[in-house]
Amino acid sequence: MPNSAPVCPVTEKHIRIALVGQPNVGKxxxxxxxxxxxxxxxxxxxVTVEKSEVFFDYKDYHFTIVDLPGTYAFxxxxxxERVTHDFLCNEAYDLMINVVDSTNLEKNLQLTAELMTMNKxxxxxxxxxxxxxxxGIVIDYEYxxxxxxxxxxxxxxxxxxxxGSLIESVIAVHEAPYQEPKLVFSEAVEEEIGLIAxxxxxxxxxxxxxxxxxxxxxxxNEKKTYRTLHDLPLWTELQPLLIEADRxxxxxxxxxxxxxxxxxxxxxxxxxxxxxxxxxxxxxxxKKSPTERVDDLLIHPVLGIPIFLFLMWGLxxxxxxxxxxxxxxxxxxxxxxxxxxxATIPNADIRSLVVDGVIAGVGAVVLxxxxxxxxxxxxxxxxxxxxxxxxxxxLDGFFHKFGLHGQSFIPLVTGFGCSIPAYMxxxxxxxxxxxxxxxxxxxxxxxxxxxxxxxxxxxxxxAPSVAGNVLFAIYIAGALIGLIAAKVLKMTAFxxxxxxxxMEMPKYRLPSVKLIWHTVLTKTLxxxxxxxxxxxxxxxxxxxxxxxxxxHEIEAxxxxxxxxxxxxxxxxxxxxxxxxxxLEQSYLGRIGKAIEPFFTxxxxxxxxAIALQTGLAAKEVVVSTLGVLxxxxxxxxxxxKTLISAIRTHxxxxxxxxxxxxxxxxxxxxxxxxxxxxxxxxxxxxIYLFLFTTAxxxxxxxxxxxxxxxxxxxxxxxxx
Amino acid sequence: xxxxxxxxxxxxxCRATIVKLHAQGPLxxxxxxxxxxxxxxxxxxxxxxxxxxxEIKVGRMRLALRKEEAELIEVNADAQ
Ligand SMILES: Nc1nc2c(ncn2[C@@H]2O[C@H](COP(=O)(O)OP(=O)(O)OP(=O)(O)O)[C@@H](O)[C@H]2O)c(=O)[nH]1
Ligand SMILES: [Mg+2]
Numbered sequence: 001m002p003n004s005a006p007v008c009p010v011t012e013k014h015i016r017i018a019l020v021g022q023p024n025v026g027k028x029x030x031x032x033x034x035x036x037x038x039x040x041x042x043x044x045x046x047v048t049v050e051k052s053e054v055f056f057d058y059k060d061y062h063f064t065i066v067d068l069p070g071t072y073a074f075x076x077x078x079x080x081e082r083v084t085h086d087f088l089c090n091e092a093y094d095l096m097i098n099v100v101d102s103t104n105l106e107k108n109l110q111l112t113a114e115l116m117t118m119n120k121x122x123x124x125x126x127x128x129x130x131x132x133x134x135x136g137i138v139i140d141y142e143y144x145x146x147x148x149x150x151x152x153x154x155x156x157x158x159x160x161x162x163x164g165s166l167i168e169s170v171i172a173v174h175e176a177p178y179q180e181p182k183l184v185f186s187e188a189v190e191e192e193i194g195l196i197a198x199x200x201x202x203x204x205x206x207x208x209x210x211x212x213x214x215x216x217x218x219x220x221n222e223k224k225t226y227r228t229l230h231d232l233p234l235w236t237e238l239q240p241l242l243i244e245a246d247r248x249x250x251x252x253x254x255x256x257x258x259x260x261x262x263x264x265x266x267x268x269x270x271x272x273x274x275x276x277x278x279x280x281x282x283x284x285x286x287k288k289s290p291t292e293r294v295d296d297l298l299i300h301p302v303l304g305i306p307i308f309l310f311l312m313w314g315l316x317x318x319x320x321x322x323x324x325x326x327x328x329x330x331x332x333x334x335x336x337x338x339x340x341x342x343a344t345i346p347n348a349d350i351r352s353l354v355v356d357g358v359i360a361g362v363g364a365v366v367l368x369x370x371x372x373x374x375x376x377x378x379x380x381x382x383x384x385x386x387x388x389x390x391x392x393x394x395l396d397g398f399f400h401k402f403g404l405h406g407q408s409f410i411p412l413v414t415g416f417g418c419s420i421p422a423y424m425x426x427x428x429x430x431x432x433x434x435x436x437x438x439x440x441x442x443x444x445x446x447x448x449x450x451x452x453x454x455x456x457x458x459x460x461x462x463a464p465s466v467a468g469n470v471l472f473a474i475y476i477a478g479a480l481i482g483l484i485a486a487k488v489l490k491m492t493a494f495x496x497x498x499x500x501x502x503m504e505m506p507k508y509r510l511p512s513v514k515l516i517w518h519t520v521l522t523k524t525l526x527x528x529x530x531x532x533x534x535x536x537x538x539x540x541x542x543x544x545x546x547x548x549x550x551x552h553e554i555e556a557x558x559x560x561x562x563x564x565x566x567x568x569x570x571x572x573x574x575x576x577x578x579x580x581x582x583l584e585q586s587y588l589g590r591i592g593k594a595i596e597p598f599f600t601x602x603x604x605x606x607x608x609a610i611a612l613q614t615g616l617a618a619k620e621v622v623v624s625t626l627g628v629l630x631x632x633x634x635x636x637x638x639x640x641k642t643l644i645s646a647i648r649t650h651x652x653x654x655x656x657x658x659x660x661x662x663x664x665x666x667x668x669x670x671x672x673x674x675x676x677x678x679x680x681x682x683x684x685x686x687i688y689l690f691l692f693t694t695a696x697x698x699x700x701x702x703x704x705x706x707x708x709x710x711x712x713x714x715x716x717x718x719x720x
Numbered sequence: 721x722x723x724x725x726x727x728x729x730x731x732x733x734c735r736a737t738i739v740k741l742h743a744q745g746p747l748x749x750x751x752x753x754x755x756x757x758x759x760x761x762x763x764x765x766x767x768x769x770x771x772x773x774x775e776i777k778v779g780r781m782r783l784a785l786r787k788e789e790a791e792l793i794e795v796n797a798d799a800q
Binding site: 072073075077103104106107110111257259260263264267291292295299301302304305389392393394396397398400406430500501502503504505507 | 741746747748749750751752753754755757758759760765766767768769770771772773775778779780781782783784785786788789
């Protein structure tokens with residue numbers, strides 16, 4: 001009989017694992033340790049806000065690991081909690097790995113107990129065993145396994161210990177039939193569970209799940225079980241039984257909140273299990289832990305905030321001082337490279353495309369890689385040491401006055417790196433109006449891609465000794481304007497209730513060099529990749545638009561003048577003039593001239609206006625556009641060809657200030673705007689954001705421009 | 721029996737046992753999921769600037785709370 005039996009030559013075995021646990025227990029790091037992935041890891045709650053899948057093979061199994069956002073309890077209040085909740089309830093997976101922090105089992109097992117009623121195969125990964133060893137915590141894994149009825153494995157994601165046995169035990173649990181975990185409740189609750197279960201038994205009710213477990217879920221008001229049984233005939237008799245049971249339990253616990261009842265039940269159960277299985281060789285007596293000693297200083301009520309500001313100041317100082325050391329070499333390299341490559345290209349137009357377009361544009365962006373790296377290191381340290389939550393704690397009172405939530409600090413700081421993860425990270429805010437408010441001001445935290453513009457301009461206009469301070473001032477100004485904007489928005493658009501501030505403060509951890517290296521390397525490579533692809537493309541476009549059409553009249557007219565020039569200096573001067581005239585009548589020049597009137601009041605000429613517009617695609621393009629525009633415009637006669645000196649000679653100081661203000665405040669780049677629109681929940685929010693940022697940027701740039709003119713006594717830019 | 725007090729009425733460094741949570745709804749559930757529940761032991765670690773926020777220790781975990789939330793936690797403070 002052909003074609004009748006299903007043919008399956010290779011039975012591929014798949015295991016799909018959901019990684020569940022409370023926040024900051026090392027789920028993402030464990031995923032990385034198992035599979036060589038590069039998920040984002042950080043020492044605060046709410047690093048992961050979106051599920052991510054990772055694949056790997058082991059023996060003859062294909063594994064899929066789904067790393068989920070951490071959740072303290074099985075609830076669905078905030079978006080990130082909802083991601084986990086919905087995944088566990090609605091999606092297919094074979095098994096959960098419940099990751100817990102071995103140094104804080106009491107709190108972590110609370111979630112475990114909740115998960116134990118979910119009728120899913122489960123392996124308990126007791127992570128951070130290296131820290132547990134250091135803190136003198138000894139766990140009897142076998143006995144713990146036995147008491148819970150769940151396989152328990154000792155692992156350390158950081159030290160890569162126990163990873164092999166974890167996978168082996170996943171396979172063993174996967175291959176074995178489902179075994180119900182052992183939860184034990186207080187006598188009062190057990191009695192009610194017994195009554196309901198035996199009622200179900202008597203009526204010969206049977207499901208995949210044991211009747212005991214159904215009884216537990218009914219008492220917990222678990223929606224799905226409720227819904228299923230609600231439609232059955234036996235419900236009419238079951239319901240009064242349940243009501244009676246609830247009444248007994250609530251009376252016994254002296255509360256009318258089942259969630260609280262069960263939390264207390266689980267806590268009592270867990271305390272029992274821990275007494276049996278965990279030993280503390282070092283009593284945590286009056287001695288202060290290292291974390292507490294560091295905290296004495298870092299979250300000191302008086303010194304805390306000054307210390308934070310000092311550290312930030314130090315970071316920007318380093319960004320400028322150290323970042324600028326290799327700058328000359330990179331600049332020289334691209335100069336040499338452009339010259340060398342240019343010499344091999346006979347065609348003048350193509351040569352200009354490659355040298356003045358691609359190499360000048362990409363070079364201008366790559367130039368700032370060292371600065372970006374230092375900024376990234378700073379952010380990585382903030383994220384991975386545990387300091388982030390401390391600053392949120394310190395600033396909460398202050399933030400609250402401006403209508404923000406202390407935890408907004410986390411997305412806002414992330415915004416100094418890149419706005420995209422920052423928009424995502426705002427998901428940790430439970431309250432929607434807090435979240436929207438934060439989304440609206442994230443753009444005011446200058447992202448890493450804007451750093452090059454600032455470094456370029458501060459480098460051009462200030463002595464190196466103060467440039468770092470100016471850089472710091474720019475960032476602080478952006479943040480302060482963001483706070484004021486938040487206050488205004490809170491009073492007008494987003495009133496809404498104040499959300500409670502309840503946040504875990506993780507212990508301090510010394511991040512490994514490897515972790516920092518990976519984080520920084522990944523981000524830096526992304527920056528360089530963007531320079532080599534997107535920025536190179538954009539530079540070509542800018543080059544094309546600024547080189548064509550080529551006016552032969554101008555060429556002829558200046559050609560004649562140059563020949564009659566009195567000396568070489570005059571000839572050189574004329575050449576520059578000719579190039580400028582060519583540029584002004586190019587496509588880009590014409591566009592620039594058309595929009596210039598709008599920018600004249602804030603002191604920007606058409607080149608700067610164009611650079612701003614291209615920045616809407618990506619902020620790095622601002623520098624590359626300036627690079628191309630000044631390279632094309634300057635021709636070859638300019639003796640000092642660096643971009644910095646071009647900026648210094650061609651842009652008046654007041655205009656530069658206005659330019660910085662706009663860069664600081666206007667619309668984030670295209671990719672970020674897309675993410676913003678998605679996270680905020682609709683295109684109309686994007687329109688608000690556009691209007692809001694544009695109005696703020698324009699008004700403040702106008703103010704800054706005229707104030708600077710007044711102070712410096714320089715004449716205003718006049719319309720041409 | 722000693723009198724119970726609000727957690728915020730304790731001094732820095734005081735240790736206490738939680739008697740009752742006066743929070744409601746989601747806030748209560750959040751606190752409970754952090755282990756802040758009846759019978760749990762807490763220690764008041766300190767205040768943030770302007771005293772608007774407090775840091776407490778529950779079990780082995782440190783938790784930051786706003787004053788308004790901490791006021792909802794009724795405790796029985798240990799004798800000093
Ligand atoms: N000492 C030690 N530290 C660890 C271990 N596993 C993770 N960490 C650290 O714990 C912190 C949290 O790690 P993550 O992997 O980001 O935690 P997570 O569970 O994914 O957190 P969320 O995504 O916020 O839910 C990081 O600072 C890690 O470096 C471990 O086994 N030992
Ligand atoms: Mg994570």
